[in-house]
Amino acid sequence: MATVYEDSLPQHHEATQNEKLVIAASSLGTVFEWYDFYLYGLLATYISQQFFSGVNETTGFIFALAAFAAGFAVRPFGALVFGRIGDLVGRKNTFLVTMGIMGLSTFAVGLLPSYASIGIAAPIILLIMRLLQGLALGGEYGGAATYVAEHAPNNKRGLYTSWIQTTATLGLFAALLVVIGIRLAMGEESFASWGWRLPFLISIVLLAVSMWIRLQLNESPVFKKMKEEGKTSKAPLTEAFGQWSNLRWVLIALFGAVAGQAVVWYCGQFYALFFLEKTLKVDGATANILIAIALALATPFFVIFGWLSDKIGRKPIILGGCFLAAIAYFPLYGALTGAANPALAHAQAAAPITVSVNQEECSFQFDPVGRNKFDSTSCDIAKAWLAKAGVDYHNAEGAVGAAAQVRVGDTLLTAPDPKALSGEALTTAIAGFQGEMKAALADAGYPAKADDAQMNKVAVVAILWALAMLVTMVYGPIAAMLVELFPSRIRYTSMSLPYHIGNGWFGGFLPTTAFAMVAATGNIYYGLWYPVVIAALTVVVGLLFLPETFRRKIED
Template sequence: MATVDESLANKDGEPRHHAATQNEKLVIAASSLGTVFEWYDFYLYGLLATHISAQFFSGVDETTAFIFALAAFAAGFAVRPFGALVFGRIGDLVGRKNTFLVTMAIMGLSTFAVGLLPAYGTIGVAAPIILVIMRLAQGLALGGEYGGAATYVAEHAPNNKRGLYTSWIQTTATFGLFAALLVVIGFRFAVGEEAFAAWGWRLPFLVSILLLGVSMWIRLQLNESPVFQKMKDEGTTSKAPLTEAFGQWRNLRWVLIALFGAVAGQAVVWYAGQFYALFFLEKTLRLDGATANILVAVALALATPFFVLFGWLSDKIGRKPIILTGCALAALAYFPLFGALTDAVNPALARAQALAPVTIVANADECAFQFDPVGKNKFEGSSCDIAKAFMAKTGISYANQPAPAGEPATVRVGTTPFTVPTPAGLSPEARRAAIADFQTRLGEALAAVGYPPAADPAQIDRVKAIAVLWALAMLVTMVYGPIAAMLVELFPSRIRYTAMSLPYHIGNGWFGGFLPTTAFAMVAATGDIYYGLWYPVVIAAATVVIGLIFLPETFRRDIDQ
């Protein structure tokens, strides 16, 4: 890739380094507003996962239903790389503008349809199946949206302001999440929690049809990218962008370096700092959904300007040091930050965990994995299963200690042991009575040492909670602010839409999108409420190492070829 030739002008006749023109401002505004809408659509599902699990996965137990809801959320991310291939190819063949008009229409109509979809109680198993189909459509659309918007803005930007210009695209994910949070919070307060849980959760999906109309009108005002238009006029567009991008090692190696040396770490930092933090507040710390949404919304509002700041800074010092520093800080800070979040939001839980930690003493070979994909297993096959099933329902963190084979499991609350009944040899009636007695005694013991059933709003340190959430969001701005400019600069304009979209959506769709589901499954397997953090920590640390060795600096490159 060539370096910048300062003596030349851009395709509009402007010097390569110039103040933003009115047309460029319109490009940034229109691209960003349209992308905000698409992220709003996509994030609604994540914010309403608890309600969706109750409406569409009510045929299984609560824990399994929530994991299924997260899995359906992740399904939209799973297909994003395929959307990147389909729409990236179209974008490199026929143009940037028309491609992301199509992706927007698919996203908007799929979101609106979710608001109309009958629940499990009305149409049975067809409900979750149709829901997943809608999520897949959203994921395909989003797979084609981001690369088009980032490429479109970057190809309009002066060479010394690509980080600044594309950073506005980077704010759209957070603005979309922020807009979704505000709409959800507004409807929750307008109709009340009971009505919102019953039917009000549909309203944020239904009002999206109005946003779709506005966003489509805005996007229709734009012209084609000058870089693509010049290639089209000269007949130099790629005839086979997929083959050229991924079938030639000189391009494929940059796809792999971008994925493992930048995007994978950026993705897990992003989803840990925004989505996993929200789920952690609701499902682990037992904070009510409305308060959790408000805390996250305030933190995001405070952090969002830093996307632009770090984009601007990357034009001065480079993309690589900012992205890798953010990944390194995340790997070092996640465990203390999430611990501090527990202290701030549910101090009673934090005190109980410190003063009376729970330990399950059992033979590991006699313990089942506490996840039931069909909702039929009651986990009563062994005393270990009985103990872990009860602890999984409480959401309380516990440690595991091995015991000799054949011995009944024991649950220790602090230093007080509770022997778990062994079901073998008991009649069904005797087994149920023994389990009920054990659960009653253990529940009373947990309450006696201070384990709360839910976070107490009166005890929340809101300033500290927002500060921790803001710190998590700041790490997101560091890794995400410069990433679009870096990806655009890595690839030639003939295959840019295709080549940059795939690593971005594999990273964010798979490494990031599966983070909440994977992390909660890791927690369910171990009993440690913080164990799921190892997922983003390990990937972020690996990205730092790979990026330091292989990732080039790109901020002085000329992208007009």
């Protein structure tokens, strides 16, 4: 572990204006990589239509989110591969390679034929591109954060690395602006048909610019000194994870900081966007604009909290953000419903929906093979339609063998029973039931989509800003803390793995997991339990085991 420094000791170098410009160039390159990576998340609805059209709509969207999460699933493996290379041959050349892989994979998505053109090969190739993106990003972040921290003065690491922390949000913000601009310029119909490809294709220009920027960089002074002295690690993976003295800090970093940071990040930005579009039925362009405004207002606080962590420490800010998220998510998302779609909030309160059925007859409303039409029981028929409609409902235990009954306010409807009907009669009955459900929801005031005129956009932006502020608290100081936890000879490898397990697995799977939880229970807020529990766990583990690191030297 790194040693503690005293104010009287000299800093490892004096940061010059040129070095600050080099750090800025590193950050700009990282913005591009995040732009590439998050385009997919922003366009998940269109990708679902283009590449997963062979399955039902609800399953298709969850599959699209799962493919989005697949890029996160392999990030820890990218961390191992590129982290090892970064500790062996240097920081600069490693993240040049990761950028090239990321950019070319993103460009290829824009050229990929749809499911209608080449069938099952389309989603398979799409998945391969996502896996390559994930591998590249797994090697990118650790290199950029380590590179910047090793250029920074001892008393400004939080401030300097916080600029790297802004890159994820700035990359998302850039992707939002590109998507919004193209959608508004060409219209929704053309964008849904082929215009969604343009943001991917544009990335080839950004790749060329970013590669040129990265080529101007010098190697990290800490790595150069370590290499000159012959102190680089010859087996960074073995040193980082094969020795308990270092492995325990990897585990503490993961469960005591990064896991909570990850779920707060994705719940505060991506899940909020998906929730607005899929659950609250806000127009996609409007949702993107509202998120973009909130991010623009919150982004400076990455740097503010990074700077503050140099004064009071990393631990209280990161754990404080996790604690606030754990207690605030349910009220914030409830308020978001009322502000973004007040008619929906009123209908939920005035005419709640209840499904009465023997729960043993109900399937889990997510089909892993994409072929289940959920029509084998009356429960499945009722819940499949409600899941597709995205409305909130409660479950009540019904009599064994009885058909499912759906109560919408004072209206009671009985779902068709496949045990009593079959063939064309069942098909006709299901269509009739769905029509009755649609009419009952309309009569009860459930809107087909959010009314832009009724939406309190100022309140929506304020709530989204509050969610984003929690993100800045947990994310602003995290890079500096991870760099300070590990010795320089194995720093790239050691910090990359917990970061990408946390953000790749705990965070990256959040949208998929949360929406599957909602589909299974009918409660539109049930998916929030996932980030709430993980954030609370991080607070407990962090308080017990995570050390404060902001006064450590990092040259050792």
